[in-house]
Structures are given as structure tokens and as C-alpha cells.
Amino acid sequence: MTTTDKTAAAPEEAERAERIERADPADPVDTDADTDRSAEPGAGGRGAWAGRVLRRARSYGWQRIAGAAAIAVLLLGSGGLLYAAQDLKDPAATRNHALTDSAATDQVIGDVSSALSQIFAYTPDGTDATEQAARNVLAGSAATQYQALFAQIKQNVATQQLTLTTRVVRAGVVSLTADHARLLVFLDQTAQRAGSTATSAAAQLSVTAEQKNGHWRITALKAR
Structure with missing residues (x-):
């Protein structure tokens, strides 16, 4: 590496070292922070955002299923009422x-x-x-x-x-x-x-x- 290259790389190395020193010990930082942190669903960044989106999607899915089940129950109930009403209109039932x-x-x-x-x-x-x-x-x-x-x-x-x-x-x-x-x-x-x-x-x-x-x-x- 030439003297010019060393001089250009020095500020980048210093900035990298400073970032590592400021990091929270409870939150280890890898040298490729953007890639690794986004891969952990429990960490911040894109991984945490993806986890929240997934949980919301699952919650929304269950809500849709619950809503569909409630509608099915209502339809079945109304169908039973219609059947009962029809049964009362049946000639055999009215003759009883x-x-x-x-x-x-x-x-x-x-x-x-x-x-x-x-x-x-x-x-x-x-x-x-x-x-x-x-x-x-x-x-x-x-x-x-x-x-x-x-x-x-x-x-x-x-x-x-x-x-x-x-x-x-x-x-x-x-x-x-x-x-x-x-x-x-x-x-x-x-x-x-x-x-x-x-x-x-x-x-x-x-x-x-x-x-x-x-x-x-x-x-x-x-x-x-």
C-alpha cells in the first residue's frame, strides 16, 4: 500500500474504531453492522421492522379467520331459523x-x-x-x-x-x-x-x- 493509500484509509479506520468504542457492550456490533443487525429479528433495524410486520400480519390473519367464523355462525343460525320457519309451513307440520x-x-x-x-x-x-x-x-x-x-x-x-x-x-x-x-x-x-x-x-x-x-x-x- 502506498503512502497516499495509507493516508486516505486512516480516517476511515479511525471512524470505524470510534464506532466500535461507542457501542453498547450489551449490543455487540459486528464489522458488517448493517447486514448482521438486520438479520436478527429481535434487534433494531430492518430485522425488528420485519418481525413487527410479520406479527401484525399474523394478528390480522387471525382476526380475518375469527371474523369469517362469526359470519359463518350467523349464516348457520339464520339458516336454521329459515329452516324452522319453512318446517312450520310444511303441510304435514300444519296438520299436526x-x-x-x-x-x-x-x-x-x-x-x-x-x-x-x-x-x-x-x-x-x-x-x-x-x-x-x-x-x-x-x-x-x-x-x-x-x-x-x-x-x-x-x-x-x-x-x-x-x-x-x-x-x-x-x-x-x-x-x-x-x-x-x-x-x-x-x-x-x-x-x-x-x-x-x-x-x-x-x-x-x-x-x-x-x-x-x-x-x-x-x-x-x-x-x-
């Missing part, structure tokens, strides 16, 4: 008198509850009365199934001195038209053999009934 006719609802519950209490009750000497009650309150497949079942147990009722009583705990009408109804019925049944302790059990039935001559008759029974 269980929603509007309390007198008809009470009648079908009363007739079906009475029928179940009669057909699921017997004593050793009262099987004929039970069969007669079944003929009065059952029809269709319910009558056929019941007759086949009762024929199997009738002899045991007499020989084993069996007694059965049934009480309707609760009954609800699922659907009701002028001559057709579907119900869900909860029963408590108590059975006892002569000389033994009575035992109780709960039962749940799906019941279909049809109205004829002002009275409801059970046409289908299904245990649940």
Missing part, C-alpha cells in the same frame, strides 16, 4: 294437531293410556276380561300380535297364580291428525306370583292409534 288442539291431544292420551292399562293387566281368574278388553281397544297388527302373545302366557297366569298391573306414568303425542296418532308412552308394571314378593319394572312403548267412531284404538305397539 298435537301442536294446536289440546282437547284432541288429551283425548288420544286418555284413550291410549286406558287401553294399555287394560291389556297389560291380568289376574289368575281374570284372563277372559283381559282378552275382551284387548278386542275392544286393539286393531290391526297390534291385535294380531297381542292375541298370539297372550295365548302363550294365559295358561301360566292360571297355574302360577300370576298378577300383573300396569300404570301409565307419562304419555306424549308425537303427531296427531284427525284420525291418526303416534305416541311415546312410559309405563310402570308390577308383577307378582302367589306367595312371592312383587317386582316392578319400567317400560317404554311407541304406540300408533287410529280413531273410529269417536274412540282411539291402538293399531301398532313397539317396545323401545
Whole structure:
């Protein structure tokens, strides 16, 4: 290096040394300060600016996602309301008198509850009365199934001195038209053999009934 080059480089070297001496010991400065400091996201300069921009972008992204989710919930909610409103306009729903006719609802519950209490009750000497009650309150497949079942147990009722009583705990009408109804019925049944302790059990039935001559008759029974 020539004397002229050394003289020109001296001020630059002096300035560089002075910058290093003034630097904060807690913030090490490399000789290529601009490049290294900008590469550290936690430091000042372009790196810190880039980190802040990235965090803001992420925050904005989450806000957009949260906003979209809220809109989706609102749309789903409004869709559910529209569906419910449409369901009420459906002809089958408007014909369901269980929603509007309390007198008809009470009648079908009363007739079906009475029928179940009669057909699921017997004593050793009262099987004929039970069969007669079944003929009065059952029809269709319910009558056929019941007759086949009762024929199997009738002899045991007499020989084993069996007694059965049934009480309707609760009954609800699922659907009701002028001559057709579907119900869900909860029963408590108590059975006892002569000389033994009575035992109780709960039962749940799906019941279909049809109205004829002002009275409801059970046409289908299904245990649940």
C-alpha cells in the first residue's frame, strides 16, 4: 500500500474504531453492522421492522379467520331459523294437531293410556276380561300380535297364580291428525306370583292409534 493509500484509509479506520468504542457492550456490533443487525429479528433495524410486520400480519390473519367464523355462525343460525320457519309451513307440520288442539291431544292420551292399562293387566281368574278388553281397544297388527302373545302366557297366569298391573306414568303425542296418532308412552308394571314378593319394572312403548267412531284404538305397539 502506498503512502497516499495509507493516508486516505486512516480516517476511515479511525471512524470505524470510534464506532466500535461507542457501542453498547450489551449490543455487540459486528464489522458488517448493517447486514448482521438486520438479520436478527429481535434487534433494531430492518430485522425488528420485519418481525413487527410479520406479527401484525399474523394478528390480522387471525382476526380475518375469527371474523369469517362469526359470519359463518350467523349464516348457520339464520339458516336454521329459515329452516324452522319453512318446517312450520310444511303441510304435514300444519296438520299436526298435537301442536294446536289440546282437547284432541288429551283425548288420544286418555284413550291410549286406558287401553294399555287394560291389556297389560291380568289376574289368575281374570284372563277372559283381559282378552275382551284387548278386542275392544286393539286393531290391526297390534291385535294380531297381542292375541298370539297372550295365548302363550294365559295358561301360566292360571297355574302360577300370576298378577300383573300396569300404570301409565307419562304419555306424549308425537303427531296427531284427525284420525291418526303416534305416541311415546312410559309405563310402570308390577308383577307378582302367589306367595312371592312383587317386582316392578319400567317400560317404554311407541304406540300408533287410529280413531273410529269417536274412540282411539291402538293399531301398532313397539317396545323401545
